Amino acid sequence: MKREIPILITLIFGVFMIVQFFIPHPAVNDIANRLQNWAIIVIAFSYVLGSANILRINGELVYRRGPGWLYKLVLVIAFFMMVIPGMFLGIGEGTWTNDRLFTNTYIPLASTMYASLAFFIASAAFRAFRVRTWQASVLALTAVIVMLGRIPISHMIWHDLPNVVDWVMNVPNAVAQRGILIGAALGAIATGLKVILGIERSYLGRE
């Protein structure tokens, strides 16, 4: 019950996802689409589970007045600040939740966090990219060329610089990404088959 049924469920869902590609028969497609829809619904529940877990852990800390409980309280308040109007008013365009709350809180916070990463990437790179080998030099040099080529005055440094940067992005960079993608695809296919066939069971836990 504890291990066999989950392995059987994985097998059924996994096999149907693969079979629908090779046998495009309406009957097979119907079952596969139905199973896929079930999975989408379960995934939606898993998001709610994740949020419930965040609330449980932070709520407990607030209740016990644990370390940093005031910050956790901010988190819990922010959660309900979004959920309560979101559930009653909706979250689509034109709603108060989207146009006021989401646009003026989540979007500036998220984009500023991503933007401030520029500084951390730069400082991390300064420490990590110490030019010890010639290959590290290649990495650092490529990064500098790409950055110079992306600034508005790049053509004033050298008229062909933007074109060279485009070539670097579209040729050697694409070759490296292609190699990584092919390797990752082979790994994902092998892992996927191992999971479906029940060889890889680590997702079931220890018991």
Place this chain on the structure above:
Amino acid sequence: MDFFWLSVAGLATIAVLSFLYNDNPLYKVAEHFFVGIAAGYVVCAEFYNVFLPNLWNPLTSGTDYWLVIPLLLGLALFTRFSNNIGWISRWPMSVIIGTYAGLAVIGFASGDMVLQVQASLIPVFEPATVSKFSGDPSVMNFLDILKNPLFTLGLIAVLFYFFFSVEHKGGLKHIAVVGTTLLMIGFGAGYGYTVMTRIALLFDRFYFLFVEWLQVASA
């Protein structure tokens, strides 16, 4: 009203940027507020985009009673909070894992592997690029000559670098070195591109702060 919300966005921006000076309470408040809002938004988004159209509406209108199964499986996820019946949550987990695994096998095989290999099945050398270069010996025309050899032989070198069944020594070592060099160019390009994207985002935030909110500068 608009200025109030603009100020909320402005203060949120300053709070996050304050981390550049040091880790401080203002940043921590912004960080926790962000997590709370994001978690709340996810719940609302899943409710309106999946729960209502895919489960609740067809179930309550009586068009598809089979949907009781994913409803029960979804609820079974919450048994994870219990020590005694927590193992039941493996069933819905298996639904997610099995679906993802099946879709990954097909998706990666057809979308990534086959397409990427197919795109590299090109002539190793394009004579037209050489004649173009001899007519106009510019840097870009020279780089064009390298395009096909890089996409074919270069890709083999990159893949060889990841091939550990034979030891990379002797002549094979040079192939692996070519592969590593191309990977380094790829990582460098990726790094430079990421930094510039983040810098563009940063300019956008400064534009918002000084032009849209405080209006101390004009575009």
